[in-house]
Amino acid sequence: MWSTLLCCLILAGAAAASISGHIDSGTCVCLTTSGVNARSGAGLSHSVVASLNSGECYKFNGGILTHDGYHWYELQNVHGHHRAWVAGNFLRTSSSSHCSGSSGSTGGSSHGTFSSGVVSQHCLNCICKHESGCRPLGCAWDVNSNSCGYFQLKDIYWQDCGRPGGSLAACAADLQCSSECVQNYMSRYISHSGCAHNCESYARIHNGGPTGCKHSYTLGYWRAIEALGCSANS
Missing domain, CATH: 2.30.30.40 (SH3 Domains)
Structure with missing residues (x-):
């Protein structure tokens, strides 16, 4: 027992x-x-x-x-x-x-706080936990390129978010910088995606690129985010 x-x-x-x-x-x-x-x-x-x-x-x-x-x-x-x-x-x-x-107390991570922006702190936390356990993982080869850090950022993603932090590896390993990159990326693409401005869209774009919220192959990723306690309106 x-x-x-x-x-x-x-x-x-x-x-x-x-x-x-x-x-x-x-x-x-x-x-x-x-x-x-x-x-x-x-x-x-x-x-x-x-x-x-x-x-x-x-x-x-x-x-x-x-x-x-x-x-x-x-x-x-x-x-x-x-x-x-x-x-x-x-x-x-x-x-x-x-x-x-x-x-x-902050809705962020025990490693620091998330950058503010269009994506809620709760939604960022779910994505961070799914990608890395919200840890600053080192860069490792994944689907044709390296994925790095808290949000498993790729070089093309980091370039599209404005190249904050000086380098992909440095930014990806810093919670504030990497979450700022995610916020910038979503701000850049959400209005052109044709999808709702909500956590589901942001998560699926994070997984599948600028139009990822429209593609069925990102639904499994969204289900994993839901399992961590997030909903579309988180």
């Missing part, structure tokens, strides 16, 4: 319980292991809304409930979700400064 419950709580890793009782609303709490499921409600029967990684920090919203043998804590703005619940076994308290600029 314990192993079954543990699998429902996390995807990988384990951590000793670090929060088990009352903490003040607004307290900053951080994940102590990776693969932790954040849920829509307190309890294992509720749907998973995000998978969280060690070091991500969020503000506690004040709700504490006990279900299925665990103390569940309600957190604010988790991967674009206004409220989400996480078992206290995988949380620790931290200084409030750790919640400044984190993925929970």
Whole structure:
């Protein structure tokens, strides 16, 4: 039974319980292991809304409930979700400064913040997570050319977005620069695509180029983005 419950709580890793009782609303709490499921409600029967990684920090919203043998804590703005619940076994308290600029408080990534523009922070976060786990991956050969960094940018994409950051590799490895490139690319092409100005169109253009939102081969990519918690109107 314990192993079954543990699998429902996390995807990988384990951590000793670090929060088990009352903490003040607004307290900053951080994940102590990776693969932790954040849920829509307190309890294992509720749907998973995000998978969280060690070091991500969020503000506690004040709700504490006990279900299925665990103390569940309600957190604010988790991967674009206004409220989400996480078992206290995988949380620790931290200084409030750790919640400044984190993925929970900004709608961006635990590695920094996204550039603003036509694409919402939530939508950028879903694309970033799908492309790289929102990590600054090195350049690697993929479909006839290198793909680099947080958004797996290609050279032609980087040229079309205005060549920010001095080089493809440097920009792609910087969250602010790479997300600025995505914003510029979408601003350049969305009005000419004939598609709605929404997350689905932006994701499919990111995957399939300037008219990618019109082509059926980008639908599988969009389904993967939806699975990360984004909708057309995100």
